[in-house]
């Protein structure tokens with residue numbers, strides 16, 4: 001009997017996957033390894049930044065009150081009593097009519113409350129002259145102007161990027177508490193699959209999904225264990241899936257999830273006692289995307305068709321993995337774009353079209369990246385976004401406003417909006 005699958009909406013599928021994510025706890029790692037990880041603790045300013053008043057320019061530290069009345073016709077002169085390079089501090093404070101030569105980043109000496117830029121001075125006897133008054137705090141970098149001690153600067157659950165690393169380094173975090181990162185298992189199923197280095201032979205294709213998924217995980221900094229390729233044989237496939245689940249935190253398989261005679265993933269889930277969350281999503285490509293859970297582990301049964309496989313990963317696997325890692329902004333960022341081509345045929349399923357967005361004088365335009373069936377591989381290579389065409393009874397025409405999901409963005413968003 002032909003199995004009839006009931007499609008669920010994409011938002012519902014995303015919700016189900018996210019509901020079944022289990023964080024793996026916390027670990028402490030060296031700062032140099034923290035890029036791409038998720039903070040398990042907030043960054044709270046341990047001290048003011050900057051931690052002392054400092055000069056933002058190369059010039060002279062002065063008392064602003066000594067500059068009152070300076071003009072072109074009435075140049076005021078200052079006596080230079082010493083020099084302060086960055087990293088040094090003055091021996092003493094300044095008195096009336098005195099100045100320190102000071103460099104960018106150096107601590108302001110006592111009593112000084114303004115800095116005269118080098119370019120604003122003319123050399124004079126024992127020092128320099130100025131032709132304008134300076135107000136208190138002029139050309140001055142104040143202690144705590146960037147961050148104040150005790151301030152919560154970054155929330156726990158935030159992805160660490162190079163700017164976060166700079167902030168952590170500023171506060172002396174040689175080690176950082178981050179969420180543990182899951183290890184992914186990857187298995188490509190299909191009797192038709194050849195290795196990348198193999199010559200083509202009749203009826204066979206090279207495995208492109210396996211290396212693609214490794215790269216999608218690598219882009220997220222997720223370590224993976226590859227279980228290679230497996231021909232469509234139920235017993236052998238079950239054994240390798242079981243082994244992979246035991247050795248990893250979640251498993252991605254590609255292929256074998258539809259209703260073909262050799263699509264064995266549904267039978268494997270059943271044999272292993274995994275609970276299938278869904279096996280049909282109202283989307284194209286990727287309608288056969290199946291997600292199951294076994295214990296606390298997610299099993300992503302991505303479609304064998306390359307575009308469907310890619311899309312299934314971006315929509316479901318990526319946010320789930322970020323959630324497991326404690327990330328609080330796991331979804332692809334999105335924006336509005338003008339549709340660059342007609343899609344007049346209505347579709348009962350929401351379409352995610354591999355597309356290229358670009359900024360033009362007419363605004364952001366998104367155009368399909370080429371052949372866009374679910375078996376397409378060329379358009380995945382060209383696309384930089386997924387163009388979203390919601391299901392319905394009408395088509396879409398060039399010039400309409402549409403949503404696009406950005407691929408490869410380091411920072412995600414907190415809400416699933418589609």
Ligand SMILES: Nc1nc2c(c(=O)[nH]1)N[C@H]1C(S)=C(S)[C@@H](COP(=O)(O)OP(=O)(O)OC[C@H]3O[C@@H](n4cnc5c(N)ncnc54)[C@H](O)[C@@H]3O)O[C@H]1N2
Nearest residue numbers: 188190207208209210255256257258263303304305308374
């Ligand atoms: N009667 C029906 N047939 C199909 C349905 C359906 O609902 N009823 N769904 C179609 C849709 S939609 C898709 S998508 C595919 C999904 O198929 P599977 O996920 O079961 O994947 P396979 O059958 O194993 O392979 C599909 C396709 O992809 C190629 N493939 C597989 N693995 C790889 C790989 N690692 N690298 C590159 N290409 C791969 C494979 O050779 C097939 O051409 O089912 C439709 N059929």
Ligand code: MOO
Nearest residue numbers: 285286287288374
């Ligand atoms: O799952 Mo299929 O990709 O909808 O074409």
Ligand SMILES: [Mg+2]
Nearest residue numbers: 256258260263
């Ligand atoms: Mg199939």
